[in-house]
Amino acid sequence: MQLEPEPTVTPITQRAANRLHRRDQHSVRLEAVRKDRCEASFRQLYDYYAPRVASFLRQKGVEDRISHEIMQETMTRVWLKASQFDARKASASTWVFTIARNLFVDYVRRRKRAEVDFNDPMLVRDDVAGPDVRLDATERDDALKAAIGKLPPEQSEVLRLIYLHGMKQQAVAERLSIPLNTVKSRLRLALEKLRRLMEHA
Amino acid sequence: MAQYHPSEDLLAGYASGAVDEQTEALIAAHLTFCPACRRMVTEHEAIAGALLERESAPSASVAGVAAILNASPSRAPSTFNEPPLGTLSKIAPQPLARYVYEKTGEADTEGLNWTFYGPGIKRAILVGDEKGALVRLIKAEPGAVFPDHGHGSDELTLVLTGAYRDQTGRYATGDVQCAPAELSHQPIVEDDGVCFAFVVSEKPANPKNITAKIVQRLIGR
DSSP, X not given: OOOOOOOOOOHHHHXXXXXXXXXXXXXXXXXXXXXXXXXXXXXXXXHHHHHHHHHHHHHTTOOHHHHHHHHHHHHHHHHXXXXXXXXXXXXXXXXXHHHHHHHHHHHHHTSOOOOOOTTOTTOOOOOSOOTTTSOOHHHHHHHHHHXXXXXXXXXXXXXXXXXXXXXXXXXXXXXXXOXXXXXXXXXXXXXXXXXXXXXXO | OOSSOOOHXXXXXXXXXXXXXXXXXXXXXXXXXOHHHHHHHHHHHHHHHHHHTTSOOOOOOHHHHHHHHHSOTTOOOXXXXXXXXXXXXXXXXXXXXXXXXXXXXXXXXXXXXXXXXXXXXXXXEEEEOSSOEEEEEEEEOTTOBOOOBOOSSOEEEEEOSSEEEETTEEEETTOEEEEOTTOOBOOEEOTTSOEEEEEEESXXXXXXXXXXXXXXXXXXX
């Protein structure tokens, strides 16, 4: 009697499976919306992101009514444009952030945000890291989240004001009543630490 | 491959949507030429995304999600009309060509309002006026020498075609020169091609002193 050979798993698919397994729950839900238009998953995404996006906009100084509108449009795009989500390029949170940011800029300027056009004949392609060498984006973002959680609160606060709320370093110094140089050094320390922790993830 | 890049602060500002529109257009154009800076921006966006998860979150409204799920599927998100882009898109990446088009209504390089700036050098002012140009395109013939000038404020120059040199280095397509307010320089365009550049400053560039101003006028007339 002949035994069936063990099914072989190539290292690549094994790695892909691990990645899928390790993906954060929001990215998994967004994947379900993308593939199956799963309403239950979208409801969960809405419950999670809608209040966060609204809070993010309010802290940028957008009045309540408008921030609600931009938030609602952000979530509408998540629902309608889920097909554009690519978990290899960005985690769900990063993708939602970029949609909200672009709508915010469009709203403030009343024109489209300037972004790279990937069909531009002038585009210089990135030949350093193909999809296989690059760390999967959701993996990287998970490591990043964990790393931010380990920062001292005074460093993560500076990151939050600069990255999420788009404040200039000088404005951060005024808001926190600390010297500009302290803002710079907290930012530098935080970024160094994040890069180190992500490399070891 | 670009050798000179915008500062990390500027890239972070771009990622968080905090820079003004002319700087945004300049950075998006540089990113078109520079994969390394694109990776940096992606990293900054990932930091912002991770921070978004840490925002405080009261509960979401039930009506809000229902409104989205019950909307008719034909409702497409609003899109902006893409302008028809002419010869401008031969010298400028799309986001910059679009910016120029939005400011001037011109899609062709030839249609811009070019004015004399020095021998072999013309400029088209997009924001500001002759006395205080804040945003402009520069077109310099091969071998052209700029008037020696100071800045009075920080200035960003993105080279689109050709190349120029000054005491700080050689700047070619895709490079961004970040000239601090205190820099005084006299860029010289290389011999082998027309140099188009996009320049953004916070305040108008000042000719170095009154003598330079007079010399500039004499040359000009």
